[in-house]
Amino acid sequence: MDAPDKTTAAFLVRLVDYGESDRIVTLFTRDYGKISALARGARKSRRRFGGALEPFCLLEVTLASHARGLWRLGETTLVAAYPGLASSLARLGAAARILELAREVVPEHEPDPAMFELLEQALPALSRADEPHVAATAAAASLRVLALAGFELRFTDCSVCGAPVPKGARVRFDPWRGGVVCTPCGGGPIGLAAAAVRGLLALLALPLSRVSEAGVDAPRVAQIEEAIDAFVRHHLGKPLRSSRFRAS
Amino acid sequence: MADPIRELSDLLARLPGVGRRTALRLAFHLLGAPEEYARELGQAIARIRDRVRPCSVCRNLTEQDPCAVCGNPRRDRSIICVVAGVPDLWAIEETGSYRGLYHVLHGLLAPLDGVGPEDLHLDALRARVQADGTAEVIVATRPSVEGEATAFVVRDILKDLPVRVSRIASGVPHGGELEYADRVTLGFALDGRRNMP
Known part of the structure; x- marks a missing residue:
């Protein structure tokens, strides 16, 4: 007997055409983690899923088990859209970086409610962020995504010897080591001003919706983003496709 | 075989x-x-x-250059309708209610797929509007995050030019049932309500 259908909240993170009329969607779901599902007829008719197969939206999806281990996507409903994302390339690009990063670092079929909750907070926070605070919000969200995926970057002590970073000192970040590395241990290719480290810690101490209160200025945020990008490039072996939107 | x-x-x-x-x-x-x-x-x-080549004016796919729309002297040259693809152009043509020109982007912004503004022939649109003194640009991209974002980018690249930029309406489809409309679409329909004449 077929297992009963399951309903869960989800973010769509990839859409690929499949066969004559179908699509395979990659969803990050609240209850089943990152999964792939077959959306039958999604290419032939937009009525089939009511135009709900869109990234950057919170969806409610119904899933049925499939013979080959692939889920079959059933009824899909748009639960929340974040209109602020569409009205700014900076906000949309930031949201894309967060979704793509989560898509790349999260393994399949492992429920991760904390990661889902983070995405649920990050998209509305980015949607409402004033332009000057978009990059800081995205950086804070990226660091949280990495931490939840098991890649907590170290900024307060040396990633090699564990020695605490002297307060007020400029530090060197090494993407290969996943954190700052003190001079005796060889340092790293990316310099971070003491203010950038302080800013980064302030960003992480605040909820994503209040990141603007950290008051981290744009040059410091840019340093933090450079360190995150370098780590992601090293870890994934490629840059995020959406990373080009930062420069736009 | x-x-x-x-x-x-x-x-x-x-x-x-x-x-x-x-x-x-x-x-x-x-x-x-x-x-x-x-x-x-x-x-x-x-x-x-x-x-078949892209029209050198609007990037519609055509055998003749300029295409049949751009080359038609009876079209209203003061309006340009921006569409994501040629099938969208055909769909609008089939309505029979639009007599202006087009500009075909051949895509929408898609940051998750790495498609950015520089991939959408927006410079050519700006150059047309500037050279022709276009009065109105209608952005007819679909009502999705990527379609809306593309519309905002079109607006932004034209914002210093004396041209009206408008957006097609979105909401409940003609003949559709309100009870089956998703809450986001219904919300947009309510937000975009207009006075009855």
Whole structure:
């Protein structure tokens, strides 16, 4: 007997055409983690899923088990859209970086409610962020995504010897080591001003919706983003496709 | 299986929306069809690659340059409708209620796929509007995050020019049932309500 259908909240993170009329969607779901599902007829008719197969939206999806281990996507409903994302390339690009990063670092079929909750907070926070605070919000969200995926970057002590970073000192970040590395241990290719480290810690101490209160200025945020990008490039072996939107 | 049939079937199976079984069925259908039809089909396929090019004005796909729309002196040259693709242009043409010109982007912003503004021929749109003194640009991209974002980018690249930029309406489809509309669409429909004349 077929297992009963399951309903869960989800973010769509990839859409690929499949066969004559179908699509395979990659969803990050609240209850089943990152999964792939077959959306039958999604290419032939937009009525089939009511135009709900869109990234950057919170969806409610119904899933049925499939013979080959692939889920079959059933009824899909748009639960929340974040209109602020569409009205700014900076906000949309930031949201894309967060979704793509989560898509790349999260393994399949492992429920991760904390990661889902983070995405649920990050998209509305980015949607409402004033332009000057978009990059800081995205950086804070990226660091949280990495931490939840098991890649907590170290900024307060040396990633090699564990020695605490002297307060007020400029530090060197090494993407290969996943954190700052003190001079005796060889340092790293990316310099971070003491203010950038302080800013980064302030960003992480605040909820994503209040990141603007950290008051981290744009040059410091840019340093933090450079360190995150370098780590992601090293870890994934490629840059995020959406990373080009930062420069736009 | 005879090789020419397999060859045709394999080629047809590479078309979007055509699987192997359909491709084989089509190949046998062509084998049984009047010879003239098969010959015309082959020639039409060859012609489409040899002759169809983007219109140098609007980037519509066309055999003649400029395309039939841009070359038609009876079209209203003060309005440009921006669409994501040629099928959208055809859909608007079929309404019979639009008499202006077009600009085809051949895509939408898609940051998750790495498609950015520089991939959408927006410089050409700006140059047209500037050179022709266009009065209105209608952005007719679909109502999704990517379609809306594209519309905002179009607005931004034209913002210093004396042109009105408008957006097609979105909401509940004609003949649709409110009870079956998703809450986001219904919300947009309510937000975009207008006074009745």
